[in-house]
Amino acid sequence: MTLRYGEGPEAALNRLRRKVKKTQSPAKRRAQTGNIHWIVAKTENKLFTGRAELIHRMQDAFHAGDVAMTQQTRLVITGLGGQGKSEVCIKFASVMREDFWGVFWVDVSNESTAHNGFMAIAKALRSPEKTIEELLLVLASTTKPWLLILDNADDPTLDYTAYFPRGKRGALIMTSRIAEYSKYSTVPSEALEGLDLTLSTRLLLKAAHVPKAAWPSQTKEAENVANLLGSHTLALIQAGAYIAGGHCRLDQYAERYRRHHKQLLQHHPNQRQSRYQNVITTFEASIHAMKTLKSKAGADALELLRIFSIVHHSILPRQLFYDAWVGAWAVSRQPHERLKIRDIKSLGSKHVSRLPSFLGQNLGRWDDRRIDDATDLLVSLSLMARHEIDGDIGWSMHPVVHTWAKDRLEHDQKKHAWIQTCCLCAFSLVNSTIWTVRETGWRPHVRSLVSPGAKELFLYEPPTFMLPLIVHCAWLLSAVREYKALQTLLDGIYRVIDISPWSLAEEYMPIWQLAATSSIVLRQSKLAIHLLEHITRIEATTLSDTDPQLLTSQYSLARAYNDNGQPESAIPLLINIINLYKTFSTHQDWLLESQIELNRCYTNTNRHHEAILLLEDIVRVRESATEPSAPHSLLRSQHALGVAYIAAGRVADAIDLLEHVVTIYESILEESHHDRLAAQNELARAYISDERFDEGVKILQRVEQVQKDTLEETDVCLVSTQYTLGTTYLERGQAEDAVRVLEQVVRMHEVIMNETQPERLSAMYGLARAYKNIGEVEKALGLMSRVVEVRKRTLREDDEVRLESERFLEHLVAGTVCG
Structure with missing residues (x-):
């Protein structure tokens, strides 16, 4: 292979490696590595144009066989939104697919989508991990070559290094609009700019569906448009879709663009300084096209655009609209219902009237033609993308489109759109299955829905109208297990309507049930016990002993007792629950959960x-x-x-x-x-x-x-191993080794455990014995005094563990311990 001028030996070696790989047969390459896991939600864009040199540089940077074991290679691609960063990653991943055992794509635009993406990886790997941290450890220890793509790292308040697997293995690409994040690259980062004029022209002609044979005759007009749009990739695609939809000819677009650009700056002068004014002008041209349509599709599309701006830009399934129609139809059969602030569970006719017009005006029968016509129009204008998901259809938006759609709403429009969207979600709870089965997909949407906060939401309409909607938002958060966000929303409700979970009013029972759920998960045990003792007393007077709702509340109370160091109070509750579940032909999963909780009680006692x-x-x-x-x-x-x-x-x-x-x-x-x-x-x-x-x-x-x-030094698994090792040294007479290890264990337990947990007390007891064996009796006395005090509070008088601790303390005080 001939060296290129100025290439240097390292670059030449990389080029040689690529040539060798290209000469190998696909079958041989697959035999060496081969792709097993392809977790990429996006598909390659048929309009992808250019970027060949960039793809080659990325291939030089990532050699799966080399980076799998010796060094983790990270590449950060920065640039304006809509310039094609994600599309470059998809193209690269497709080209290099067989070089990686696993290719994993995670949208990290917010914490919810990041969690969803990593849990999808865990599911694909058939791994039981429940947290991002656990999944990252799995990747870090995987010896097979993998590629992790972190897309949309655009939030300057998030620490994206938390999503980097540790160690030297694997390959990682991160895309971001924030140029500063290039510092995370271990290879030269890439700053993506617009395509050159030739490629921009080609992309526009492809997007406008101009036949290839006609390209030479229309190149000049296309070049004019490309120059107007600053060669911004998304703007070119948007303009092409507008032309392909028949809203104007290519030779008319420049004049149409200038007119809308002038209007944009007149109505939104702040856009003069925006780096996105070119692409936003193309969006506004599409808005004008929808407004001028004589069919209902244009008005429905505008309404949908506002609704989609309220939720997240990720996929929203069509099932939501059908389930909302079913729920609204059921309520509409009770036309005389009157809403009261105390009836906080009820949605009524006033809420039905705030549904989108394509649903609320036709409750007699389900007809999805208007939704399909409206979404087809938005897809044709490249304002949305259509997806097939588990036998259903869904739609998503590009983050830049989503931000524009949200920012263009005036305050009253935003209120109206939020109420429409919340009514859709609230009525859809008639089918709670879609919220629990697809909970990971719903999380970012629910988080976006509640983002204004309770204080602002209560200003949208009178409390009698808003409280049921906001309580339904809380149920949605519970359904998708967003418990911290649920607690924040509940705290806002307390402040606005002046109630407290410590002073319980029966008319707010649904709120107390939600509060109890979040308190248990967030380990607020005392509050959970206070709420659940009240809830179970009320339910015991209104429900039968075998009612699953009562049994669920009692199980939750038992969990709270156990978490609060009161296992003896939990045991009789759980025994009764288990005996009742054993008589059921259903609810066997709850039987097992109750048995596992009872085992925890037995272990703690x-x-x-x-x-x-x-x-x-x-x-x-x-x-x-x-x-x-x-x-x-x-x-x-x-x-x-x-x-x-x-x-x-x-x-x-x-x-x-x-x-x-x-x-x-x-x-x-x-x-x-x-x-x-x-x-x-x-x-x-x-x-x-x-x-x-x-x-x-x-x-x-x-x-x-x-x-x-x-693992981190505070990880409970590492600390548990060190405890066992320390106590083993102690039993073998290696007292100094035991002190060294158990001091570390006790320090970590102080950080991660409360003082009543048996593991912490056992470690303190072991360290006290080790101190005594090396003559540090005062230190041993200090530790054992604390151990005995806690065990007197938490264990029975005849408990052998408690008695052993008391005897050892007595011997220390008397100075008669024999080792």
Whole structure:
């Protein structure tokens, strides 16, 4: 291969690698790597034009075989919105697809969409991770080559490094409008600008559906338009769609554009300084086209555009509109309903009247033609994109289009659009399934809906009208499990209508139910207990003992008791719930949840025999389960049973069961997977209990090293391993090693646990013993005084763990401990 002038050896080597890859057959390349996971929601744009040199530079930067193990390569692409950053990533990913075992796309425009994207990756990998942090650890430890694309990193208040997997493995691309973010690149970043005139002209002609044979005769007109639009990619596509829709000819567009540009600056003078005035002018031309249409489609499209501006720019399914129609039809059959502020659950005829005209004016029968006509018009003008989702249809907007559609609303228009959109969502709750089954897809929409806050929303209309809508917003947040946002909305409601969750009025029961839900999830145990004791008392007088609503409330109360260090109060509740669920032919999932919570109570009160009987029952049930998730659920149940066997002194049973669990985990999970490491940790504990110290310590040291490489020092899994290792050193007479490790454990427990948790108290007890063994008796006394004080408050007088602590403290005080 001949060297190019000024190329340099490194660039030449990269070019040689690319040539070698190109000479390999596709089959050989697939055999070497091959793509298994393609989690990319977007498809390649048929209008994609140019950018060949950029794609080549990206290929030079990313060599999957090289970056998989030695260095994580990150590339940041910056530029104006609508310049084609996302399209470049799609093109690159498509070209390089077979070089990566996994290609994963995440929209990080806000925290909700980021969470959705990472959880979609977890689902595709059949991984049980529930948080972004856990999923990132999985990627960080994956030895196969992967590409992670973080799209729309445009919020300057977010720390996007939180979405970077740690370590040296993998490849990452991030797109952003913020030039400063180029600092995150480990290779030269790319600042995307407009296409050159030739490519801009070609893109415009393609978007306008001009036959290729006619391009030479229309090139000059196309060049004029491209110059007017500043070669902005999205503006060119928008102009092409306008022309393709028959709203004007190519030779007429420049004059049409200038007229709308003048009007834009007259009505919105602030746009003079906007970098987006060219593309916004093309949007305004499309608005004019919709207004001049004589059919209903134009007016309906304008109405839909306002509704879509209130929610997020991601996909909104058509099912929402049908379910809203069903709910509105049901309410319309009660025309004499009167709304009262106390009837906060009710939506009435006034709410029906605020639905979009294409729904509210035709409640007699469902007819989706008007929605289809309106969305087809918006799609034809490139203001929306159409998607197929799980047998349904949905629509999304480009972020730049969405921002423009929202910003152009006057205050009264914004109020009207919000009420329309909220009524749609509230009435659609007649089918709650779409909100729970597709909860990840709905999260960004619900977050956008409630973003104005309760104080502003209550100003839109009188409280009798607004309160039911805002309470329905709270239910939507609960349905999609956005509990922090739910708590914020509830706090706003309290302030506006002057109520408090600590002074309960029965007419606000739906609000207290929502407050109890958020309090439990957010570990506000005392408030949850206060609310749920009130709710269960009321429900016990109005519902039967077997009513699922009452049982659900009682289960929640038991959880709150357990979280608050009151497991003895939770146990009788849970036993009663379990006995009732066992008589049902349905609700078996709730039976298992209740049993697991009861096991937590038994563990917290050292009732190991009851815990074993319960877990053996759960294992039997899960062994007969056939759903896809059952194998992993079974392993987790067997793991828990093995831990209970250790606590009860049945070490041989624990070893047999945990060896089985670890063997399977080692064959199906990555080395750093927390379930695998936790099971190895417990197996090590079982070996140590069986005095097989060398085997146990060897496992613990390996587990600790893996966790130190992948976890924060406060991570409960790492701290648990260190606790086991520290207590093992203590049992082997290595007191100084035990002090070194257990001091770290106790420091971390102070950060991550409250003082009543058994694990924290056990670590303090172990450290006190180690201090005594090296002659630090005063330190031991200080720790044990705290341990005994807490255990006196939380354990029965005859509890053996409490009595052991008291005896050790007495011996320390008397100076008679023998080691």
